[in-house]
Amino acid sequence: MKSQDYSQGDAFQTEKRTVFSTQSLPLCAEGQLARPGDFVSATVGGWSVFGVRDKEGAVRVLRNACRHQNMQVVGTPAGNGESFRCRFHGWTYDLQGRFLSAPPPVAPKDAQSPDLHLASLPSAISSGIVFFSLAEPPRPVDVGALPAYGGTLVTEIACNWKVLVEHLLAEHTPSADFTWAWPLLMVRRAGAVTIMEQVVPHTFLRTRLFTHVFGGKADDNRQAAATIKHVCETLQADRANGKPAAEGTLVDVFHGQLAEAYAQDRPTT
Numbered sequence: 001m002k003s004q005d006y007s008q009g010d011a012f013q014t015e016k017r018t019v020f021s022t023q024s025l026p027l028c029a030e031g032q033l034a035r036p037g038d039f040v041s042a043t044v045g046g047w048s049v050f051g052v053r054d055k056e057g058a059v060r061v062l063r064n065a066c067r068h069q070n071m072q073v074v075g076t077p078a079g080n081g082e083s084f085r086c087r088f089h090g091w092t093y094d095l096q097g098r099f100l101s102a103p104p105p106v107a108p109k110d111a112q113s114p115d116l117h118l119a120s121l122p123s124a125i126s127s128g129i130v131f132f133s134l135a136e137p138p139r140p141v142d143v144g145a146l147p148a149y150g151g152t153l154v155t156e157i158a159c160n161w162k163v164l165v166e167h168l169l170a171e172h173t174p175s176a177d178f179t180w181a182w183p184l185l186m187v188r189r190a191g192a193v194t195i196m197e198q199v200v201p202h203t204f205l206r207t208r209l210f211t212h213v214f215g216g217k218a219d220d221n222r223q224a225a226a227t228i229k230h231v232c233e234t235l236q237a238d239r240a241n242g243k244p245a246a247e248g249t250l251v252d253v254f255h256g257q258l259a260e261a262y263a264q265d266r267p268t269t
């Protein structure tokens with residue numbers, strides 16, 4: 001990895017095309033969408049999406065792009081609602097993303113057109129996590145039986161997403177107690193507790209960490225998440241200044257997969 005791959009938007013655009021457009025990506029824990037109307041929105045690798053549970057109990061992942069002028073319909077990271085009203089001009093959608101109504105001055109000519117519905121993305125729930133994909137149906141990730149979902153901590157970190165992935169992979173090797181689902185999900189088992197650390201690449205210098213806790217309480221992991229934030233914000237400065245990541249089995253695999261992805265976009269890299 002070059003220092004600019006951690007600090008400039010060009011690399012993020014390459015990753016959007018070659019990694020995030022092609023892979024199964026985690027969006028949230030199914031437990032975050034426990035009730036009808038629950039939603040979680042995020043920008044994952046440059047793709048603005050949201051997951052929602054409808055009144056029949058089905059979970060969908062929808063593009064967070066209004067059919068009127070392509071603005072974000074959902075402007076909050078999580079919540080519960082009966083419908084989604086776009087903040088900009090008031091187009092309104094139901095919990096399945098179907099167009100419901102619009103104020104007369106901005107109403108579409110054909111309110112029955114299916115083109116007015118929010119775009120639905122291929123999605124699947126696997127091992128308690130909602131996955132989506134921009135391309136193929138998401139591949140299932142099976143980490144075996146899980147204890148009961150105990151909650152999710154959300155931590156905002158001022159670093160490039162690769163810094164966080166490297167930090168979460170360092171010092172681990174694949175084992176019964178540690179699974180990495182390329183590119184964004186790490187699963188750790190510690191006795192009766194399973195922790196899934198989900199990396200959300202929001203922008204090239206803003207990354208969100210979801211710490212999903214199964215078999216324990218999310219709050220018990222608050223200090224650990226704060227430490228990850230502190231370490232990664234320090235490491236971000238190191239990477240931007242050209243100090244390479246520490247080598248390790250899975251970090252090397254991560255860099256190898258990234259190099260392969262970059263090669264699709266930058267043949268001379």
Ligand code: FES
Nearest residue numbers: 066068069086089
């Ligand atoms: S962009 Fe959503 S209503 Fe205009």
